[in-house]
Amino acid sequence: MAPGTTTLAMNAADLEAATPELERFHQRFAGFCCRTEGPAASRRYLTGLMLPIERRNADNVAEQVGVPIRLRQDFLSDSPWDAEAGIDELQRLVGEHLGSTSGVLILEDTGFAKKGTQSAGVGRQYSGTLGAGGTAKWECSWPTPPASATRWSTGASTS
Numbered sequence: 001m002a003p004g005t006t007t008l009a010m011n012a013a014d015l016e017a018a019t020p021e022l023e024r025f026h027q028r029f030a031g032f033c034c035r036t037e038g039p040a041a042s043r044r045y046l047t048g049l050m051l052p053i054e055r056r057n058a059d060n061v062a063e064q065v066g067v068p069i070r071l072r073q074d075f076l077s078d079s080p081w082d083a084e085a086g087i088d089e090l091q092r093l094v095g096e097h098l099g100s101t102s103g104v105l106i107l108e109d110t111g112f113a114k115k116g117t118q119s120a121g122v123g124r125q126y127s128g129t130l131g132a133g134g135t136a137k138w139e140c141s142w143p144t145p146p147a148s149a150t151r152w153s154t155g156a157s158t159s
Contacts (some may be wrong), residue, residue, distance in 0.1 A: 010052055022047065026042065026046055029089060035079060045061060045067075047133075048064050
């Protein structure tokens with residue numbers, strides 16, 4: 001792990017404490033599954049995402065929550081759900097947590113040069129930061145405007 005980075009891993013007690021909030025979150029979205037098995041599958045998957053798994057990928061999550069990998073694969077890739085209603089609900093949820101329905105959430109992705117073979121997520125790809133193709137890693141940041149800011153640019157042109 002790089003200096004200055006932290007890992008947020010849950011243990012069994014943390015997961016138990018978080019269960020009521022996880023249930024509230026899941027209830028908001030479970031109704032958008034179009035098959036009867038969808039809500040139970042999505043609940044198991046969400047729980048698995050919170051477990052302290054060293055390499056958190058879909059197969060390892062399925063294994064940890066006792067779901068055959070093929071069923072997990074069917075759920076993630078083929079299970080129908082009402083995407084538009086789910087996105088609308090997610091926007092409401094984010095608005096509730098930001099405290100404003102007219103707020104703006106900015107996520108910025110940045111690529112940076114990466115040398116060596118020991119880092120996960122490193123691959124040859126185009127990076128605007130590098131100005132060309134190269135071995136790069138990506139970081140996503142959540143910029144926060146100054147507390148005194150009443151209006152700030154999204155960087156998008158309106159003309």
